[in-house]
Amino acid sequence: MSTLGNAIPRPIPASVADAMVRWPVDEPLVALIGSSAASHNPHSLLARPTETRRFDSLAAFLDSLDPKRACIQSTPPFGPGWVVSIAYHGGHELEPKAVVAEGCIHTPAVIASRIEAGMVFDHRLGRTHTFGETLAAFDDHTPTLHRSCTLGPVRGLERQPVYTEAVRRVVELINAGDAFQVNLAHRPSAAFAGSTRALAARLCASLAPWHGCYIETASASPDDIAAVVSMSPELFLQVSPDGHVRTRPMKGTRPGSSSADELAIAPKDRAELAMIVDLMRNDLGRVCQFGSVRVTQDRVIEPHGGTPAEPAVWQGVATVEGTLRADQTRQDLIRAAFPPGSVTGAPKVRAMQIIDELEQSLGFAGTHTRRGPYCGACGFIGDDGSMMLNVAIRTAIVTGIATAPGVVPAGEASYPVGAGIVADSDPESEWLETLDKARPFLDLTASGRSFTEE
Structure with missing residues (x-):
């Protein structure tokens, strides 16, 4: 086992991706990944x-959390708490x-990893810097098995064809007045063998996430989740x-x-975001102080993934803020806003019903009934009352038996992707948009490739 200490591990890795593949092979790992480009999460x-x-129940997980408890070891922005994946x-x-739709759920509602120390x-x-008792050294001689997949x-x-027909059906429902917008996804996948950390490092390097999260588990059956690799923007x-949201x-x-x-x-994309901003304002308003919920940044176009000079994609984004009421907690906020409005649609409940019906034919059936971690939320819930959760898009889910921390000799990796469907959506264009989002994963699967992180 690795030695413990409170000094910074030496040598310091060149990047988060480098640190992930050099993490000691006998130690489990979780990671939260920010970016210098994200002023709110650097x-x-x-x-x-x-x-x-x-946890098989989200309610059971939320009930297990203290609303807020003293955190004597915390060094901002992280301290003791939970790294979570909420399905x-x-x-x-x-x-x-x-x-x-009928069907059993085969994945947990929440995977929660407790941390008391970190880098x-x-x-x-x-x-x-570090807090708590941290690993004293990274492994510069990690076996290739743990650096490749x-x-x-x-x-x-x-x-x-099934997806484009489903888009047409959604447009019909929207024109009939059932909904304004529905986020419809499908599920590309590939056989997987090797290190989930290597997969995470490669996706981290290509996607440069502003809100990344990596969780690995001791999966014991072929259908178990071995790792959630969420490289979300x-x-x-x-x-x-202090309750600022x-x-x-x-x-x-x-x-x-x-x-x-x-x-x-693009008027279609502007309208899509405006609908979801209104939905999120409403969700926050259920638990925030009256008058505190406001749009603090109107729609902007941001580069994500790739490099600043050559981004992988452009995204439309807005910012909404508020202040929790004194009688409301983070748990209440999750109950009010989950699942995220940008990956459901509006109105939320009807959009979720349409999703539940149509996505059964798009890869979310059988063992993979419903979306699982995809389009849920991943991130950190701190003992000090802080919380940072992403929308779990750009997310690979690895299933299979883990023979060591982060190692799956024979499993599957899926990378679901979706698009927001509105009244004037073109089915073929929506399909192509999903492929743009899936490109980092598709590039890795193009020829059944093996790759090693050095």
Whole structure:
């Protein structure tokens, strides 16, 4: 086992991705990944969880949390707390009328890893610090098995005709007055073998997430979740210890090869975001002080993934903020706002019903009934009352038996992607938008490639 100490591990890794693949092979790992481009989240965290728990009920997990408790070891922005993955279907407990399709849920509602110590990267200042008892050394001689993985050819793209027909059906329902917008997803996947940390490092490097999260578990069956690799650009909920709340919904995507102006002037994408901003204002208003909920940043076009000079995609985003009422907690906020409005639609319950019905034919059936961690939320819930949760898009889910921390010799990786459907949506264009979002995963599966992180 690795030695413990409270000094910064040496040598300091060059990046979060580098640290992930050099993490000691016998130690479990969770990570939260920020970016210098994100003024509200410029830090990353790597930690060894002291325990990982699975909850079949979102309510049971929320009830297990203290609203706020003293945190004597905290060094901002992280201290002791929980790194979590909340599955999309946890929202069915909060909105029971949203369930219309039959089927058992095979994945936990919440995976929660407890951390008492960690290594924090400050991407603005280029500095690293630790809190608690941290690993004293990274492993510079990690076996290749723990630095590499293989992805087989992609499966699921043959569902294109099914997806475009489902889009047409959604447009019919919208025109009939059932909804204003519905987020419809499908599920590309590939055979997976090797290190989930290597997969996370590669996706982290290509997507440069503002709100990334990595959780690995001791999966014991072929259908168990072994790792959630969420490299999301989108903030769902951020709460400070004093109750300040922020959300940054995203709607509208264009490939980085296009211009930002193309997205900026697109009326369909502007309307999509406006609908979700109104939905999130309403959700926050259920638990925030009267008059405190406001749009603090109107729609802007941001580059995400790739490099600043050559982004992978352009995204439309707005910012909504508020202040929790004195009688409301983070748990109440989750109950009010989950699942995220940008990945359901509006009105939320009817959009969720349509999703539940149509996505059964798009890869979310059988063992993979419903979305699982995809379109849920991943992030950190601190003992000090803070919280930072992403919208779990750009998220790979690895299933299979883990023979060691982060190692799955024979499993599957899926990378669901979706698009917001509105009245004037073109089915073929929506399909192509989902492929733009899936590109980092599709590039890895193009030829059944094996890759090693050095």
